[in-house]
Every structure is written in C-alpha cells, then in structure tokens.
Amino acid sequence: MSVEIRKLSVENVEALIEVARESWKWTYEGIYSDEYIENWIREKYSKEKLLNEITRSWSEPDLLFLGAFVDLKLAGFIEVKIKEDNAELLRLYLKPEYTHRKIGRDLLSEAEKIMKEKVVSECTLYVHSQNHVGISFYYKNGFTVKGIDGSDFLMIKKYE
Numbered sequence: 001m002s003v004e005i006r007k008l009s010v011e012n013v014e015a016l017i018e019v020a021r022e023s024w025k026w027t028y029e030g031i032y033s034d035e036y037i038e039n040w041i042r043e044k045y046s047k048e049k050l051l052n053e054i055t056r057s058w059s060e061p062d063l064l065f066l067g068a069f070v071d072l073k074l075a076g077f078i079e080v081k082i083k084e085d086n087a088e089l090l091r092l093y094l095k096p097e098y099t100h101r102k103i104g105r106d107l108l109s110e111a112e113k114i115m116k117e118k119v120v121s122e123c124t125l126y127v128h129s130q131n132h133v134g135i136s137f138y139y140k141n142g143f144t145v146k147g148i149d150g151s152d153f154l155m156i157k158k159y160e
C-alpha cells in the first residue's frame with residue numbers, strides 16, 4: 001500500500017464528495033439520520049463549495065486542504081484554517097475501509113508540519129461528543145478536551 005499526502009486539486013472534487021459521504025455515514029451512524037447526512041453532504045460538500053475551497057487553498061497560504069492517496073486513489077482528507085498563530089482543524093475524514101492504518105495520523109502530521117512552519121501555537125477542533133473513534137484518535141495525537149459546545153467537544157493541542 002503506497003500512501004501519498006498532497007494538496008487536493010480540482011480534479012479530485014468528485015472523489016472528495018464520495019469519501020465525505022461514505023465517511024459521514026460510517027462515523028455518524030446512530031448519531032445522525034441518513035437524511036440529515038445526505039442534506040449535510042449536499043449542502044456543505046457541494047461541488048461548488050469544494051471547488052472554491054480547493055482553489056483558495058492554492059492561493060491562500062492560510063487554508064490547508066490535503067488529500068491522502070492510497071495507490072493513487074483518494075482515501076481521506078484534512079482541512080485546516082490558520083488565523084495568525086491559531087489553527088482550526090475543520091475536517092478530517094477517511095473512507096471507513098482505510099481507517100486504523102495510520103493514514104489519519106499521517107494527514108494530521110503533514111498539516112502540523114505546515115502549521116509549525118507558520119508558527120502556529122495552538123490548534124482547536126470540534127468533534128461530536130459521541131464520535132468515540134474521532135475523540136480517541138485526537139487524544140492519542142495530543143489533543144485534550146477544553147470545553148463542551150452543544151453536542152460537540154472543543155479540543156485543543158498546543159505546540160512549542
């Protein structure tokens with residue numbers, strides 16, 4: 001299995017929507033209904049919005065949008081927004097069959113490498129409080145819970 005982490009390009013948009021849809025269905029099974037997930041994907045992962053974000057990630061250094069390609073096929077992605085010395089991890093999703101193989105860790109590490117170059121001192125994220133896979137992954141990667149916001153935990157990681 002060869003894994004390559006690189007910036008997403010506009011040609012990846014269809015695959016990106018498919019990865020998001022599959023990952024959302026797996027992650028939020030029993031948390032959100034299928035209908036809710038479909039609506040979310042249609043709205044937040046519309047082709048138009050994603051093309052815009054991918055394009056911005058090439059022109060604006062403060063938006064990181066990276067894909068993990070396994071044997072050249074998109075398996076997952078990470079999106080991070082940097083504001084001065086703070087970063088917010090907006091999205092990190094893998095296709096279910098590619099979870100538990102350290103690909104998420106590699107995506108996060110690559111994003112953190114770039115964050116550190118930009119002298120980011122802390123990264124925050126929101127994760128659903130019932131998303132046990134996500135929460136345990138973030139704990140194992142140095143994040144701690146800082147607070148609760150509705151149904152989400154706010155997690156934080158500080159960098160030297």
Ligand SMILES: CC(C)(COP(=O)(O)OP(=O)(O)OC[C@H]1O[C@@H](n2cnc3c(N)ncnc32)[C@H](O)[C@@H]1OP(=O)(O)O)[C@@H](O)C(=O)NCCC(=O)NCCS
Binds near residue numbers: 027095099100102126
């Ligand atoms: C969270 C996610 C990005 C982690 O990436 P990953 O490559 O699967 O994780 P890694 O292999 O680097 O890390 C493994 C740890 O993550 C968790 N984990 C990852 N996949 C898991 C799975 N299929 N079942 C249970 N736990 C899992 C466990 O804590 C695991 O630790 P362990 O090996 O001691 O059991 C990935 O599992 C994923 O996309 N999950 C669904 C989407 C999601 O929850 N995203 C976060 C939303 S905010």
